[in-house]
Amino acid sequence: MLNSVIVVDDEASIRAAVEQWLSLSGFNVQLFERAEECLAQLPAHFPGVILSDVRMPGMSGLQLLDRLQQADPDLPVILLTGHGDVPMAVEAMRNGAYDFLEKPFTPQHLMGSLRRALEKRQLVLENRRLHEQADLKAQLENTLLGMSQGLQQLRRQVLELASLPVNVLIRGETGSGKERVARCLHDFGPRADNPFVALNCAAIPETLFEAELFGHESGAFTGAQGKRIGKLEYANGGTVFLDEIESMPLAQQAKLLRVIQEQRLERLGANQSIAVDLRIIAATKPDLLEEARAGRFREDLAYRLNVAELRLAPLRERREDIPLLFEHFARTAAERLGRHAPPVGGGRLAQLLAHDWPGNVRELANAAERHALGLDSQNLESLPGGQSLGEQMEAFEAQCLRAALRQHRGEIKGVMEALQLPRRTLNEKMQRHGLVREDFLGNE
Incomplete structure (x- = not known):
């Protein structure tokens, strides 16, 4: 059950009394003295109710209602009114306000109105979530084509993992679509608006691997003309897809492990580390743990990469x-x-x-x-x-x-x-x- 309430009122005594009533009843309360402050800090898809006085310095409660209606017509707004403002509040309800309470009001009256408004908000948000899931499912069906049971299960797993902040290992044969699945994990998740950087570890010469991933400062090595941003730093806030991860040199595996653990990296030739926010999606054909047992891959890195695993079935x-x-x-x-x-x-x-x-x-x-x-x-x-x-x-x-x-x-x-x-x-x-x-x- 949703329980978030924002209270907007210029009177400190009203704010204090309402906060005490609501907090004792288990509500999560946030207080604002001015409507402008509320608008500046209101998150998108706020999962609760706005409780606002009508008459305030600066932006009034009616003006706040109008702004909120433009942003989210389904957000419940309850207005607090004086005796002379009742006709105005009734008109405001015709224009989208959920309810109004005439001062002075009792805690019971306030709780009843809030609970009804929160129930309505919960239904609206759940309906939105279902519609969004249906839209995402339809988009994914047009991206990962197939009606086999395995493909349907893969789509469900991709939708579930896309929104989770975990690294993913994709197992599959050559040509089975590993990069497309990695792209879906990025595109259907919260990092979609940030970079998606794909690297084939088998295609990068070992001598260039570190500079390619981590970048370098000017003069870090012979031929290093100027500063260069590496792929990991460029992908900050987004996703890095490392295909054929089993081909990564062991020395670079240790450095990648450190980046994953600390969320920081250092360019070649630099003395300072740089904070990065990355999601790593790796792809491999062989079993990484078997590669680790054979001494060709770091076991600790294999576990860090394989928080969740997706297996792509071959076409046969x-x-x-x-x-x-x-x-x-x-x-x-x-x-x-x-x-x-x-x-x-x-x-x-x-x-x-x-x-x-x-x-x-x-x-x-x-x-x-x-x-x-x-x-x-x-x-x-x-x-x-x-x-x-x-x-x-x-x-x-x-x-x-x-x-x-x-x-x-x-x-x-x-x-x-x-x-x-x-x-x-x-x-x-x-x-x-x-x-x-x-x-x-x-x-x-």
């Missing part, structure tokens, strides 16, 4: 997402080239589903772009699936059955209607492909 483990992704990449490529993508035939789709995609989503995107260019429309053997047409058709059929079972959560009647199959035929096909309805019960 979520084949039901392949048609959607292929169509999306082909359409995007065609639009960029100002042409229409050729249709995806059944044979081509079967081949796509049968292929193992060692390059994952990146390889699929390349195949889709070739398709948009019409470079493989006449050659269904362009992808080395290594399977006969019959094997590819079997893989396609199994995938269609699996997708329908997942969609209908193992409900056989729904699968029969969706695929237009009699019960006996469906049972035979499920048995041939090793599909059991119990494996899909309750799945989203």
